[in-house]
Amino acid sequence: MAEKKINDTFLKACRGEKTDYVPVWYMRQAGRSQPEYRAIKEKYSLFEITHQPELCAYVTRLPVEQYDVDAAILYKDIMTPLPAIGVNVEIKSGIGPVIDDPIRSMRDIEKLGEIDPESDVPYVLDTIKLLTEEQLTVPLIGFTGAPFTLASYMIEGGPSRNYNKTKAFMYSEPHAWFALMDKLAEMSITYVKAQIRAGAKAIQVFDSWVGALNVADYRTFIKPTMERIFSELKDENVPLIMFGVGASHLAKEWHDLPLDVVGLDWRLPVSEARSMGLTKTLQGNLDPAILLSPWEVIEERAKAILDQGMQQDGYIFNLGHGVFPQVNPESLKKLTSFVHDYSKKAKVSN
Numbered sequence: 181m182a183e184k185k186i187n188d189t190f191l192k193a194c195r196g197e198k199t200d201y202v203p204v205w206y207m208r209q210a211g212r213s214q215p216e217y218r219a220i221k222e223k224y225s226l227f228e229i230t231h232q233p234e235l236c237a238y239v240t241r242l243p244v245e246q247y248d249v250d251a252a253i254l255y256k257d258i259m260t261p262l263p264a265i266g267v268n269v270e271i272k273s274g275i276g277p278v279i280d281d282p283i284r285s286m287r288d289i290e291k292l293g294e295i296d297p298e299s300d301v302p303y304v305l306d307t308i309k310l311l312t313e314e315q316l317t318v319p320l321i322g323f324t325g326a327p328f329t330l331a332s333y334m335i336e337g338g339p340s341r342n343y344n345k346t347k348a349f350m351y352s353e354p355h356a357w358f359a360l361m362d363k364l365a366e367m368s369i370t371y372v373k374a375q376i377r378a379g380a381k382a383i384q385v386f387d388s389w390v391g392a393l394n395v396a397d398y399r400t401f402i403k404p405t406m407e408r409i410f411s412e413l414k415d416e417n418v419p420l421i422m423f424g425v426g427a428s429h430l431a432k433e434w435h436d437l438p439l440d441v442v443g444l445d446w447r448l449p450v451s452e453a454r455s456m457g458l459t460k461t462l463q464g465n466l467d468p469a470i471l472l473s474p475w476e477v478i479e480e481r482a483k484a485i486l487d488q489g490m491q492q493d494g495y496i497f498n499l500g501h502g503v504f505p506q507v508n509p510e511s512l513k514k515l516t517s518f519v520h521d522y523s524k525k526a527k528v529s530n
């Protein structure tokens with residue numbers, strides 16, 4: 181089926197091209213802050229929603245229709261592909277992803293299999309097709325968790341504060357660590373390529389927790405794997421976005437990788453990232469907590485970020501991390517419209 185014509189402002193900004201206004205989307209825009217979604221969630225779990233393409237496409241589309249954002253992000257979790265390689269993950273309410281038989285040794289890593297997206301996660305691909313062939317008028321962002329962040333759940337057995345077990349494994353069994361990084365890189369590459377074949381127009385790699393490592397360890401234990409992932413995905417010709425939390429010290433490392441967009445959390449101002457020599461497209465970075473403030477505060481902070489971001493082409497407005505469940509959807513709607521209007525006026529007067 182012929183694809184619908186889409187608004188490509190977001191894709192242009194990813195590629196560093198001139199745009200009429202600053203494009204915007206929000207991490208975790210689809211889901212918990214939306215009343216329509218919460219009503220669905222009373223009946224179905226994350227797992228059940230993602231297994232029903234019509235329903236999953238509806239949840240993915242909701243924020244696009246309600247907030248007028250410039251990109252959609254597929255509703256699913258970074259854990260979604262893991263059962264395909266033999267990881268028994270359960271999303272526990274109020275806790276997050278939990279794995280009962282965590283990775284302890286090389287033997288556990290050798291047991292991990294490979295993903296065949298067409299047979300293991302057909303529902304993800306069907307949802308992407310439905311959205312991109314029939315429904316969306318903006319690009320769909322596909323995504324994967326990065327090896328460190330996925331490994332942290334697989335080794336800790338669940339969410340962690342300090343990643344002690346993960347680090348202990350990495351430092352004491354480097355051979356096994358790299359074998360695990362390779363398996364997860366392989367999985368991510370195959371999974372992302374299938375998402376692109378199905379219609380995803382950009383890819384975000386979430387290395388949410390890698391900021392727990394220092395720069396030297398990132399270079400030794402993580403960067404070679406990330407080089408491989410981005411190099412292999414580069415040929416797919418869709419923009420590649422990197423994101424992590426508390427990782428300002430790694431922003432330059434990410435910028436070295438063959439990717440298009442560096443995502444910033446709220447700790448590193450956009451102007452400072454530019455002064456550090458980050459010339460690629462930047463995405464971010466309103467502190468998601470600001471969204472719980474009165475509109476005047478939100479507007480003032482958004483304006484300050486836009487003034488920095490608009491200093492050059494290649495800027496995408498976003499939050500510094502995901503939308504909190506308590507956020508009023510009205511604030512997101514107003515914010516989108518503010519980002520669009522303010523940047524349109526500024527671009528015209530330039």
Ligand SMILES: Cc1c2[nH]c(c1CCC(=O)O)Cc1[nH]c(c(CCC(=O)O)c1C)Cc1[nH]c(c(CCC(=O)O)c1C)Cc1[nH]c(c(C)c1CCC(=O)O)C2
Nearest residue numbers: 207208209211212226253255256257258276277386388502
């Ligand atoms: C920490 C956690 C994870 N997974 C989960 C948690 C528990 C806490 C939480 O609800 O936030 C469980 C989870 N993840 C998701 C749900 C569905 C309900 C909901 O929307 O909150 C649930 C229950 C959607 C999701 N989970 C994710 C997305 C996609 C990203 C996006 O929409 O921007 C969605 C819809 C991605 C995800 N998922 C996870 C990480 C580290 C990331 C990367 C982004 C980040 O750093 O927050 C692991």
